[in-house]
Amino acid sequence: MKAAVLDHVGVPPHFGDFAEPEPGEGQVVVNVAAAGVNHLDLAKASGSFYTGPPPIPSVVGSDGVGRTAHGRRVYFDAPVAPYGSWAQQTLVSDTDLLDVAAGVDDATAAALGNTGLTAWLALSWRARLQPGESVLVLGATGAVGSVAVQAAKSLGAAHVIAAARNPDRLRWARQHGADATVVLSPGTDLPSAFRQAAGDHGIDVIIDPLWGEPALAAMQAVAPGARHIQIGASSAPTIDLPAAVIRAADLEILSFVVFRAPLQERRDAYRNLTERAALGEIAVDVIRLPLAEVASAWEQERRGAHARLILTP
Numbered sequence: 466m467k468a469a470v471l472d473h474v475g476v477p478p479h480f481g482d483f484a485e486p487e488p489g490e491g492q493v494v495v496n497v498a499a500a501g502v503n504h505l506d507l508a509k510a511s512g513s514f515y516t517g518p519p520p521i522p523s524v525v526g527s528d529g530v531g532r533t534a535h536g537r538r539v540y541f542d543a544p545v546a547p548y549g550s551w552a553q554q555t556l557v558s559d560t561d562l563l564d565v566a567a568g569v570d571d572a573t574a575a576a577l578g579n580t581g582l583t584a585w586l587a588l589s590w591r592a593r594l595q596p597g598e599s600v601l602v603l604g605a606t607g608a609v610g611s612v613a614v615q616a617a618k619s620l621g622a623a624h625v626i627a628a629a630r631n632p633d634r635l636r637w638a639r640q641h642g643a644d645a646t647v648v649l650s651p652g653t654d655l656p657s658a659f660r661q662a663a664g665d666h667g668i669d670v671i672i673d674p675l676w677g678e679p680a681l682a683a684m685q686a687v688a689p690g691a692r693h694i695q696i697g698a699s700s701a702p703t704i705d706l707p708a709a710v711i712r713a714a715d716l717e718i719l720s721f722v723v724f725r726a727p728l729q730e731r732r733d734a735y736r737n738l739t740e741r742a743a744l745g746e747i748a749v750d751v752i753r754l755p756l757a758e759v760a761s762a763w764e765q766e767r768r769g770a771h772a773r774l775i776l777t778p
């Protein structure tokens with residue numbers, strides 16, 4: 466079969482041939498229709514992800530949508546090594562298959578995988594968002610952030626603030642449910658800007674794929690008892706966090722890792738996401754590329770694509 470084959474850790478994969486998977490006990494072969502290109506995939510293939518380096522040779526790609534031999538359309542995000550999702554076929558444990566709602570195309574369904582589950586579960590499972598609460602989404606122009614803005618509204622948030630560097634791209638967030646926006650520009654008093662954008666609603670939940678200065682500023686602007694959900698570090702890997710900031714707001718700082726969410730939570734979240742996408746309530750920007758263009762997909766994701774790249778084997 467054709468696949469994105471990784472021959473050396475730290476060197477981008479190449480489009481080539483790889484042995485077709487043979488299912489063992491409890492395993493299913495999935496014919497891949499659409500595979501997500503995530504930061505996670507680049508980090509894993511580069512050997513910088515905290516789970517350690519992948520086997521060599523192996524197929525890159527952690528998630529995607531496809532069909533089993535019986536025609537069931539599924540989302541998967543735990544291919545059995547050395548198989549991955551950037552291939553015509555992959556191998557998955559039959560307990561790890563999530564059903565996709567009807568009415569949503571394969572590429573959109575794949576784009577709602579790692580990205581959508583992260584946004585939805587960060588709000589529903591980790592932050593325990595309650596209807597009527599207020600949410601600040603940092604990095605709201607990114608793949609995770611743009612779904613988080615829409616998911617927060619879907620989950621009943623009364624007020625959603627979208628914050629990011631690019632004012633043009635923040636307009637998209639405004640058109641997709643954000644009630645207020647904050648431009649993360651140098652020299653801005655961000656805690657004041659966040660408080661002003663929150664108004665009387667305050668800020669109950671921070672969705673944080675950035676860390677760095679915007680995260681610290683957000684923590685300084687929240688309502689008492691707020692939850693800060695730490696997802697990624699696109700802005701900076703460290704911050705200088707005064708203890709008083711945590712105590713002043715009785716702040717909960719919670720880590721989020723999408724594959725640590727319980728299976729039933731993930732099933733429910735993915736069903737909700739794909740049903741809402743089918744209804745047009747949740748939209749994702751998708752760029753489709755044929756599998757043969759894996760080198761281009763890799764480079765676009767490395768540079769920050771601002772849309773979910775999807776390989777279509």
Ligand SMILES: NC(=O)c1ccc[n+]([C@@H]2O[C@H](COP(=O)([O-])OP(=O)(O)OC[C@H]3O[C@@H](n4cnc5c(N)ncnc54)[C@H](OP(=O)(O)O)[C@@H]3O)[C@@H](O)[C@H]2O)c1
Pocket residue numbers: 504505579580583603604605606607608609610629630631634649674675679695696697698699700701721722723724769770771772
């Ligand atoms: N924990 C998990 O389970 C999990 C799951 C998925 C993703 N993640 C992580 O979440 C993060 C975001 O992922 P993504 O797929 O949404 O990425 P993305 O589509 O590339 O978006 C990145 C976002 O970060 C912003 N950004 C980048 N550098 C910045 C900086 N120096 N200062 C301020 N903003 C900056 C971008 O804003 P501009 O528009 O201004 O460039 C954009 O809004 C990544 O670190 C990823 O690894 C974690």
